[in-house]
Amino acid sequence: MARDVIRQKINDAFLRRALRNFAAAYPVARAKAFAGTDFEQLRNEISTAKETNLQILPELVERFTSAAEAAGAVVHYCRTALDARQKILEILRQNGADFLVKSKSMTSEEIELNPYLEEHGVTCLETDLGEWIIQLAGERPSHMVMPAIHKNREEVAELFSKATGKECPADIPSLVRIARETLRSGFLSGQAGLSGANVAIADSGALGIITNEGNGRLVTTLPRIHIAVVGIEKIVPALKEALDVVTILPKNATGQTITSYVSLIKGPTGAGRQLHIVLLDNGRRQLAADADFAQALKCVKCGACANVCPIYEIVGGHVFGHIYIGGIGLILTPFFHGLDKAEEILKLCIGCRKCNEVCAAKIDIEGLIVDLRDKIRKPVGQKFLFATLMKNRKLFHTTLRALYLAQKPFQGEGGRIRHLPLVLNRETANRSLPPIAEKPFRNLVTERPRQGSTEKKAGKVIFYSGCLADFVYPEMCQDTVTSLEALGYDVLFPPEQSCCGIPARYSGEMDVARDLAKINIQVLLDREVDYVVTICPTCTMSLRHDFSKLLQHDPEWHAKAVALASKTVNFSELAVRHLDGGNPPVEPVLAVTYHDACHLKRGCGVFREPREVLTRLAGVEINEMEDCDKCCGFGGSYSIKYPEISQEVLKNKLEKIVAVGAAMIAVDCPGCKLQIEGGLEAAGSTLSVEHSATLVARRLAQ
Structure with a gap:
């Protein structure tokens, strides 16, 4: 991602204020909305149901198609975004329609429908207030639920003034009134209406649509032709699964108990009217068959992963996403729009896993983002660097020793580094850095007399320090050993232990990460101990979760990784x-x-x-x-x-x-x-x- 674009968003005072205010208000509203609802149980049910649905996706498509057509709808299955665009244009031309009014639809954004139709002589009018604002601005949504969250009232007033040809005041009630008055004629004169759908019910052929503005019902009922664009992953077997989505989506999206409008549409709305349902594949069947990434299709498009993301809060959706934004957008982009559109945005995730915590369908969003980095292009020499340094402890130690000597001219009072040379100075622009220690813990521990004997009643543990503590905070490691010994443990520190592999894995170098996992498994399982104790949570997660995932296709090593995971504890878990x-x-x-x-x-x-x-x-x-x-x-x-x-x-x-x-x-x-x-x-x-x-x-x- 270009640095100037990132800096531009960081320096956008309104964007920062708007996103920060929303980030502060959202958790409070969400907690209130979920009061009395067991979020974990509900999302577990949705996750399980979605997993089952993906396994029978072709069957659900057939069942929904039959039921919808029996109710009078015409169903069009479109394999690609181009197929969907062409089919919608064909429907409009067959009916002599050149004016399309639209309700909010991220799926239509996905297929880039508006520019295509405009190029072919069809006028498109977005009637959702946020969507209309960004249509006038010539932009794409910066949030899946709140598309114009990045716009302030002055910008909106300027856009409305240009659209209406008269001066519009920059106060919200006036702007809402102007939008309502301006869009009203579109509802009445629109020859066709287009919507998305939040769910599609296989046993009845009905579509479920939830909105906060009355435009959704006007678009789907006033025009003679209604076109619904629906991703095939939205199909659920029956009403129960649909209601689960309707229950969780508004609470998780905006902190509302329920949206203003919940609509179920089955068949055309009257005689002489048409309902066309465009079922969009666009890579979904292929993704559903991918054992590693299929779970991404469980998404209900609530946008909560962006609501809680610290990176989205800083730069917004026009940086942290392509068309779909937030954590799930980073995952869907390579499958719907190609890896080339995802290469830069996949790197922007910081890995805090906040998105996983709130995901309505319990998707391992952060884990999938990291796994996808294995598929994108890496900087020249990156793999060699990781494989050479991380796997060769002697060379790693020699390099750190050289850095220890090189850092001295840049150390200030107290030894901390406040300024680095040339371009590296940006790393310390708003913080100082601790120096690399003169002696890493692995050297100090050999000089330190063992405390007690191997007969301590609490047991025997291996201390796995992690690189940062070992080479920068050796005193922290010594404190850990002191604490463990005071608690009655005999502490071992195998000097052969290596990096946990997270730097390599997070950079997409999975082969290097696998090799490091094997090195550490061999070292840490070589001794009979009760626990492997860590003081770095990232190392804890690597030893406990990542090693087994990295080695899942190698039965022998996977079994060893599982054995290591069962012994791995963080310091506080053991101390408690x-x-x-x-x-x-x-x-x-x-x-x-x-x-x-x-x-x-x-x-x-x-x-x-x-x-x-x-x-x-x-x-x-x-x-x-x-x-x-x-x-x-x-x-x-x-x-x-x-x-x-x-x-x-x-x-x-x-x-x-x-x-x-x-x-x-x-x-x-x-x-x-x-x-x-x-x-x-x-x-x-x-x-x-x-x-x-x-x-x-x-x-x-x-």
Whole structure:
């Protein structure tokens, strides 16, 4: 993605304010809308039903077609976007229609219908207010549900003034009135109406459409011809599955209990009228048969993945998407519009997994985005770099030693790096960086006397440090070992352990990631231990989840990966097992606020345990900050590849930290410590950031 485009969106004051206000209001409205509804149960039911539907998709298409035609509709199955465009034009020409009024339809956006029809002499009028605004602006939607969220009232007033030929005031009630008056004639004179559909019901042939504006019903009833463009994945067997979608979609999309209009359309609306249903394939059958990516078709198009995305909040949908935007848009784009349209946007995901948490159909959005990076072109030399450095520990250590010496001219007071040379300086524009340690933990541990014996009653563990803690925060590693030994564990540290492979995997180098998984499995399973303990959530997620996924097609290695996963725990998960549930927290000696690491909370489901360890073992009082689980903007190499975005996400996090007024920030991720600590230091703050293991070690040492 071009840097100037990203900077333009970051510097768009209205866009930033609008998206930020919506991001703040949405969770509150959503929680209120779901009050009394079991979201997890509902989305589990939808997910299961959708998976079943995809397995019988050809059958559902046939059943729906038969039922719809029996009700008087004409069904057209179109394999490609071009087929669909041509069929719609053919229907219009056969009926002498050259004026089409449209209700909101992302599927019509997908097939790029409007420009095609305009080129062939058909006037198209968008009657959804947001869609009309962006039609006048010559743009595409920046959100699947709120297409004009990026436009302010002054811009809208200017567009309306040009469209109506008279000066339009920039106040919302007036603009709504002008839109209503201007569009009304279109409803009355439109020769054909076009809509999408949120669901299509196979056993009745009915279409389900939910909208917030009355235009949807006018478009589908007033013109003599109604054309509905429907993706075949929208077909459900019966009314029950349709109502589940109707129930969850408005709540998840905009935080509404229900939309203003829920319509079921079965057959033409009267004598002499026509209903044409264009069933669109456009790669859907092929995607449904793809075992790795089929789940993307479970999407109900609620747009919630964009609503909670920290990257969308910064740059908006015209950067974070193609036609479909947000996390799911990044996945659908290569299948519907080609990999060339997806190469840049697939890299923009920071991997926070917030989208997974709110997805109405329980799609592993973040996981699919990462998997798709394996299919796009990579920078020349990237694979060689990863394979050479990551897999060769001796060379890796030599390189880091050289970097340790090279960093000295750029270190300021206290040893932190505040300015890098030339183009690299943008990486430290709004934060400082910690230096590479003179001695990594793997060197220090060989000099450190073992504490205790192998007969400790708590058991024996391997400490898997991860690269960042090993080479930048060796003291954090020492604190971890101190804490584990104080809890009664005999701690081993195999120096042969290697990078968990996440940098390679997130860069699309899956072969390198697989090789690193095998190296680590061999090392970590070579010793008889009770647990493999990590202090980096990304490493935890790699060992616990990613290794088995990467090696799923190799039965022998997959079995080993599963065995390793069963032993892998994050530090706080293990430490919490040593707490007596009946004992109250120890007397607090420090007030902290806690930042949830994305991969720990949403990748591993661990968020209560760190708080218990901190309050009942480390002796701190936690003052919860607002948005405690919102991404800090680190994302590993993301903060290097997209520093402008990373720094803006960090600013949002720092505001929440400062507002809570705690004396310290506790984290369970070395990367979060690096990001937050650097941002605070660059802003002149004296607040410190410490890993939970360090706070536990300090308390146990007293």
